[in-house]
Amino acid sequence: MYVAVKGGEAAIDNAHRLLADRRRGDRAVPALTLDQIAGQLALAVDRVMAEGSLYDRRLAALAVKQARGDLIEAIFLLRAYRTTLARFGYSEPLDTGAMLVERRISACHKDLPGGQLLGPTFDYTHRLLDEGLDGDASVEAGKIRAGAAEKVVRVADILADEGLIEGDGLATGDGPGDINHTPVEFPLSRAMRLQSLSRGDEGFLLALGYSTQRGYARSHPFAGEIRIGEVEVEVFLPELGFAVPVGRVQVTECQMVNQFKGSAKVPPQFTRGYGLVFGQSERKAMAMALCDRALRAEELGEDIVAPPQDQEFVISHCDNVQATGFVEHLKLPHYVDFQAELGLVRRMRAEYEARDREVAPVREAAE
């Protein structure tokens, strides 16, 4: 039962003023600029863009600042902003094969056209805190290696040459569904699942992906390829009659490769899970690919035995804006609700004690 309650206006105003004060902190310390946040906390900004489902570095940096670094709050702010903008249309599908690659690795093939390109990675760091960063010491620029550009061939294409891996399938021609407009009804198409996963919570998908590796869905994954870089975006404008290039976005793509023993219709081969996420978001793209593969259980004739294979479970709970809304709404006043529960528990307790009193004399008599 919900009853409107008035009051607390001054308390709320003062709380928000206090929030602004605490957010600013010590006035003797310079305020953070959005350029600093976007430039030096770039991966936090990328996570906010990915899960806020809005590619705009400056807005995401602003959200991080406003949320005092609470990334789920920042994601919430970005999602809210996104609803105020008109949607002009849809881009042409991004061509990740034509990416300006900043990182590309494969755990399946050592030697591959284009090479293993580590890029700006945390891998192989020793995870020792670097006290040198406590300050503003000068930092060397990256090294340069001259030489002609070599095409960074997609690993999926290399495996496809042998016919041992499933293809991507052909586009059906129908537009993909959109979870922003269509109420979610299960089972969802793979396209709509990928839309959900792409903005899903990194932590939730990471845990689910981890569970598939530990045996909660049959899965023997290899990181077929991870690539990070910028891709061109083109938007078809009807008044021009052709697709117009509007700039570039940075994305992370992950192809997980899984062994598949085959079925009555399909010979033994490798199947794939796919991850595509805004920004440099490698862990998220890998987790997404693991979850995508697990969610294909029904399509591939596998038994559904674990939570990561359950569409309703994964898709309904992966959105952290929904999740935080429902969990955090428990903070709001439930005074009337609680009074009703209190009355109920008192009554049940009284009945329980009355029953106890009736039983007790009988017991004494028996003794």
Add this chain to the structure above:
Amino acid sequence: MGEIDDIAARKDRMAVLARADAGRLRALWSALGLDPAHRRLRGPESGLVTLRGRIGGTGEPFNMGEATVTRASVILADGAVGHAMTLGREPEKTELAAIIDALCHDRDTATRIDADLVAPIRHELATADEKRRQETAATRVDFFTMVRGED
């Protein structure tokens, strides 16, 4: 030059303008000394474009998420219409890109703009891309095989 070539040249120019730094674009534009009167047909206004990927990289399209874009359409005194759409929220830059698109319907003006404005920006963008590629290339793993066992 056929219609297809015209479209390719126009797209190519739009790609450069969309990625150009707003300050750099403004500086080169001022140096050109062109400032035609124009009216707005639409915008500049900010909104969303839904970015699409493909399942597995080459399969069926899916909606990945939204990006902010700004669009503008203008008309010049001679009736030439220009359009622009750019990622982000930079209304002045986008309107300027639309004006440039409109001016480039005139072949002589297009030649001048391409030479003095588009070409320098394209060169700068390509140089930055090449630097990034070479920085990445420096992180390429060169495998060498260890000699194993007895021979």
Add this chain to the structure above:
Amino acid sequence: MQRESIVLEGGFTDPVIESQAVFRALMDAMAHPARAYRIGHHAAPSVPIAATAAAVACAVVDADTPVWLDGALAIDAVRTWLGFHTGARFANSPGEAAFALIADGAGMPALQRFAQGTEEYPDRSSTVILQLSALDGGDALAFEGPGIRTRATIAPVGLPAEFPTQWRANRARFPRGVDLILTAGDAIACLPRSARLLAGEN
């Protein structure tokens, strides 16, 4: 080049303010069925589509709402204009339309041919925007229902002859059914599916 410019002129000059003003008028009109609201002049399309119907389209249509145009409107110039100002995609049949724009009211398809929505999602139905010559002077139609204190009467000119029969059938499909936006001059009036047509001279 000249043709392109002519076709594109005349959208909202201030899209945020104007689309909200028109939308607000539409909400009021939907909440008070069969009552005319003047929305003033917002769009001045350079193609053969009525200004008020065009203003309504600019306020409500976007890339996610397929639009169906009747025979009189289904020409390239109108498609280009609507596509440019609203991002509209076009439906091939009335049954696929989120919005339908009708210039020839008398010859319009029967209401049942438009999308009716489903019992679970009655909102997945068509909203039909009609360009009429006038909202009074025709046969009087009296309505009752939500948003109407006693009865509301309107006498639009240019509806199909069998409109009363079609409207009663539309009401009978409730909660499914279509909603109408009637436009004439700079005025609009709405007939949501909840409006009941009273028996009368028709």
